[in-house]
Amino acid sequence: MARIGGLALVVAMVMVPSCLATVYTVGDSSGWASGVDYTTWTSGKTFKVGDSLVFNYGSGHTVDEVTASDYKTCTVGNSITSDSSGATTILLKTAGTHNYICATIGHCGMGMKLSVAVGSGSTAAPSSNSASGGSGGNSTVTTPASTTSSTTGVGISHSSSLVVALWSVISLVGFCMFLLS
Numbered sequence: 584m585a586r587i588g589g590l591a592l593v594v595a596m597v598m599v600p601s602c603l604a605t606v607y608t609v610g611d612s613s614g615w616a617s618g619v620d621y622t623t624w625t626s627g628k629t630f631k632v633g634d635s636l637v638f639n640y641g642s643g644h645t646v647d648e649v650t651a652s653d654y655k656t657c658t659v660g661n662s663i664t665s666d667s668s669g670a671t672t673i674l675l676k677t678a679g680t681h682n683y684i685c686a687t688i689g690h691c692g693m694g695m696k697l698s699v700a701v702g703s704g705s706t707a708a709p710s711s712n713s714a715s716g717g718s719g720g721n722s723t724v725t726t727p728a729s730t731t732s733s734t735t736g737v738g739i740s741h742s743s744s745l746v747v748a749l750w751s752v753i754s755l756v757g758f759c760m761f762l763l764s
Contacts, residue, residue: 603633604633604634604635605630605631605634605635606634606635606637606672607628607630607634607635607636607637608637608639609621609624609636609637609638609639609697610624610639611624614638614639614640615638615639615640615644615646615671615685615695616640616641616644616695617685617690617693617694617695618693618694619694619695620694621694621695621696621697624697625697625698625699628699629702630675630699630700630701630702631675631701631702631703631704632675632676632677632678632701632702632703632704633674633675634674634675634701635672635673635674635675636672636673636675636683636697636699637670637671637672638666638670638671638672638673638683639669639670640669640670640671640685641669642667642669643687644667644685644687644690644695645665645666645667645685645686645687646665646666646667646671646673646683646685647659647662647663647664647665647666647683647684647685647686648662648663648664648665648673648681648682648683649661649662649663649682649683649684650663650682651680651682653682653684654682654683654684654696654698657684657691657692657696659684659686659688659691660686662686665686675699675701677701678701678702678703679700679701680698680699680700680701681698681699681701682696682697682698683696683697683698684696684697
């Protein structure tokens, strides 16, 4: 019995960190576009290793990760990574500042740039962004396997996702106990 309890505890410990990651939809319903103030969008958010950034955008835009220097000067052509698929998801794998720009000429200079400070684990510092220009900016945040929109109220509530996670753990423990009987 102790072996099954230990197994259930290990499984729960493996499941919990992935459930606690947050998926941020950059720019909320505005997406990754010109005219969005990404400084405002990041304000008050805490990014940590394991979280994801989802960029949704139309043709004519890119998501390029760049150095701090290239971010500050909006220099294109030296990207660390680049994508132009229209739906880019970036897993924040390391702590530190991560900088993103649209490499289409003129877009970064008009404010289509995002800088996020990523903390390690639960001690992450709030993000910062020194982009200028743009207006508005909303966010959709996914917390423990759910979607919660800060401006539209659409999505699954935070408490619902916790219930689902708890139910999964309880079901797993119940299954293990069934195997023992």
